[in-house]
């Protein structure tokens with residue numbers, strides 16, 4: 001599994017996004033397109049960034065009845081993305097539907113991964129507000145096991161859980177881990193946080209990094225620092 005840094009392009013316009021990516025002159029970071037940018041610009045932004053040579057993780061976190069997710073995934077599969085996701089809090093039937101929907105007639109498909117528990121959620125809030133009475137680790141492992149049984153390729157979790165996910169679901173089951181901050185960085189709304197170097201040591205396959213790069217005075221230097229800490 002190739003280790004990589006995925007840059008969360010959480011911008012609300014195409015102009016802002018392309019101006020941001022232009023700073024990388026020649027380098028083509030793996031890009032995450034989430035709700036903000038997709039809702040603002042629609043599918044054309046995916047095509048445009050792909051045409052510029054970036055790999056794309058389309059982070060729309062689908063969660064609905066199996067038929068709706070399957071049909072939505074079938075539409076999204078026409079976009080040539082490399083990774084796509086949905087919520088693992090749905091049933092296995094929903095995840096199986098997603099997989100069926102996203103598989104193109106020639107059998108090809110992007111990596112399909114499921115969000116376990118958001119990295120902005122603490123164990124206390126999960127237990128007290130979401131009424132999930134288990135530990136964070138047990139919950140993430142249960143969702144990861146469901147995703148694996150449904151045939152998905154991996155999960156979104158925090159780096160803190162990546163090692164256990166690999167132990168339970170296999171080394172090739174992909175762990176995509178947001179909640180990344182530099183040692184001196186501000187956590188913001190994230191709770192289950194590590195540095196890029198800790199994520200590497202804990203076994204993450206991909207780290208997803210937004211504000212530590214996009215809001216940095218020098219985004220390219222911040223990206224390069226992430227790559228260095230995570231892959232060296």
Ligand SMILES: O=c1ccn([C@@H]2O[C@H](COP(=O)(O)O)[C@@H](O)[C@H]2O)c(=O)[nH]1
Pocket residue numbers: 008010034115117118119120156157178179180190208209210211212
């Ligand atoms: O559990 C999750 C799932 C997705 N995300 C997304 O990752 C980025 C993180 O951005 P930062 O600015 O580095 O906090 C963002 O797009 C989230 O939607 C996540 O953080 N946690």
